[in-house]
Amino acid sequence: MKFTPTTTLFFFCAAALANPVPAPTIVSCLTDGGLNVEQSPNWQTSTTPFNARFHYTPKAIVYPTRTSDVSKAVQCAVQHGVRVSPLSGGHSYSASGYGSQDGSLVIMFRDMTEVSYTGDGIVTVQPGAHLGDFALEIYKYGRALAHGLCPHVGLGGHAGFGGWGLSSRNWGLLIDQVVGADLVLANGTAVHISPTENLDLFWGFRGASPSLGIVTQYTMQTHEAPATVWGLTAPKEIGIVANVWQGGKDIEMAGYYMGNQDDFDRVITSLLSATGPPSATYVQERGWIAALTEADGGAPLATKGTAEPHDTFYAKSLVVPTYSPITKVALAALVQYFTTAPLPANMSWFIQFELWGGGNSAISSVDARATAYPHRHHHWTCQFYGRTTASWPSQGTAYVNGLVNSITDHMQGTRFGAYANYLDPELAGWREKYYAAITRDWQEFRRKLRKDDFVVIRNCPPVSKMKRFKLETILHSPEAERELQKALHAEPHQQ
Template sequence: MTDLLGPVHRESAESSLRRRFEGRLVGPDDPAYDEVRAVWNGMHERRPSLVARCSNAADVGAALRYAAATGRAVTVRGGGHNVAGTAVADGAVMIDLSLMRGVDVDPGARIARAQGGCLLRDLDAATLAHGLACPAGVVSHTGLGGLALGGGYGWLGRKWGLTCDHLLAAEVVLADGTVVEATEEEHPELLWGLRGGGGNLGIVTRFTLRLRPVGPVSYRTGVFPLSEAAAALADYRAFAEAQGPDLHAVGALKHAGRQDWIPAELRGAPALFLTAAWFGAEELGPARTAPLFARAAPGATASRVMSYAQLQALGDHGEPHGNRYFTKSCYLTGLSAGPVGQLIGSAREMPSPRSSVDFEYLRGAICDVPDADSAFPRRDAPYICTVSAQWTDPAEDAANAAWSRRGVERLADWQFGGAYVNYLQDEKPGKVAEVYGAARYERLAAVKRRYDPDNVLAGNQNIPPAAHPHA
């Protein structure tokens, strides 16, 4: 970015920020700079002009004012997990919330107040002490901020709905640095937009979330050789679509690992994994999860009862920080033989053994929430599919991105339309408008005009402010 300010003006803006800032300011000369500017996806090696490690809402406001005074762009970092790397940009001020990870729980009211930089594991640790949880994503080192503001699919989605459906209120630092509390009574339109509209409308420093009771989870998984995958996926479809909200079933095509329960002949080759998790009465778990594996012959299955915290951490080791990632995603109308053949085709062509093709049947409580209650679009999408490449060598970037892109393109005939905003990456212009659909997009753009008329918060899946009606 061209620096239009003189050095004196910039220095006074910086010294004024340093005077009032209670967190930590990290510039390019600071020994901590490389660590704090890094995000989860190693593809995004970018150099912000300053990382403002905020400790409270006032720090966030001060950092926004500093960025405005110095003409810098702004990015917001929650957990740093966004695959598109929207939390970091060259030359921008990174407003880093990762020091703000406190959670207060009111078990009687079943409410948690979680600071804007929490990881999912921070929230779970605090709420599970009371036998409660807020439905959220499946990898515990994901940030609550980006996940909740974009929607939030996870194990409990079919039973209780999305994370954004549990957002009761939010403390928000607006683009001009002022702080408001968005509730159903105060700033209701802002609250509506925060439920699915992404990071466009303000910086959330505290989420107030409804909690749900959770108990032990009955978990059963099985691995099939690719030769059995088409038959097993026909069974998966029949099984998943017949279940009530207490059961969530997911599938993945990926290379089989070396765990004890996986047969030696399947290890190291692409295989199909199916998993059923039962959230109802524990004694019913075995009978409810077993039918997923009753017809097509799996190479092996494994089952156990685990805590919800264990379930939430199961995926943690598979997607480590710093590797290179490229993900494309789409919703599917169904899982007939046509898309199944394409998914298996992608598995056969996987250029990297760490990659995966993941899919799950959604519906359940996600569809019970009235469509008008949130900015989140396409609640009725039956299936979501992600084609996720993971590798380490930059020389393999092009091959992996091409595989992921092609993995979704080949599903074109069965796509439901739209996409999940939190999985967008490297899209054509107009994709964000397509995600929300015309009416929702226009409403979000009008909310944006009210709360961020200059589009200060543009480092996201951006919805520019609507033009003023009288302009």
């Protein structure tokens, strides 16, 4: 029997209707691209953030092993209109690595932790490396960098908004030690940035990289690790943190001095003459790794194979400008507050005063417009941290806000900033506090990106008014331009 073309078409359509082809999804897009994808309603371990106050369920989690995997993942997200959030260590104070909302594509850098020393003091490192493991690895070559104190913090997120450590007054912020990076933009394009390649992107990357794209590798200029460090319970060689703990009866000043004993004795004598004699002093010579370990309270630097830490807390920061130090009146008000205000049940707190500026600090020696980091000329960064071992108390957030307000209410003419690595998802006026000093330069920078048809990925918190975590393709199309203008005039939703 001979079928007519019409009959053949009829049977073909019927077969297609009987066995419909599943509509493509972002998961199928990722798996078709050969990516390692996790999608499960029972992935509690993978999606439990550092701060237990938050929990978000992603659309999927992808585990890249190379830059091309990240490019494919971003392209799939663009095709399916899914928001993207990279996660290097998961230590964000607001769980922003999980997207700050349900339904995001999380690009988790668990399998991108490689550290390679290339000689001449240069090291390359992938964003999933934890700070503790990174410090141990480069120390094998007698090298060191200025970076944060907590071993479990991922390098990618830490470097994204500055990266401060006790040696930063001597060596600068972590971003000041970066000499190049591989970056995936929001259309999946991979570019290399450095002082000689994509210079505009290199400017924005140093201080606001989550507003530009996803970093898949850093190139950093390391320093010779000090043979010894003098710990102490200024000049740039000294790094200091002053801690005030719940109860407020004791103030602990800790840090280390990168130099010899004679110079240390001279510096500490001068310091104590200003602060008054302490009730107890603990001073000891340490090697570099021992000093890093002690700076975080003795926690081992190695994190591979160890459980991820978790806490239930709310934290805020206050960046204090050099021109307006915290006044005695404001400090007295702070003491009055934490000694008289009712403390919510099951809650404890601490305040950490970190010395960033002063003297010839390497942080402030960088020109304020040389990078997208906004707080070059500030003296202290203060962290206010309230925590609980139970459920977060209803008055817990208000109590921590009260600690900060006791200072700012008595210094109303001072323009305080805030440090984005201590991310506060409930911060009022966050754009002004996080980015005020670079807003104008950032607007000019964005105009250059649009002119050159670059595509920008938005992460939290964005410098501009673009909605957080939404992939925006900035092209020369009327539809994209309308979406852009709409986003520019809308206040981002704060999770």
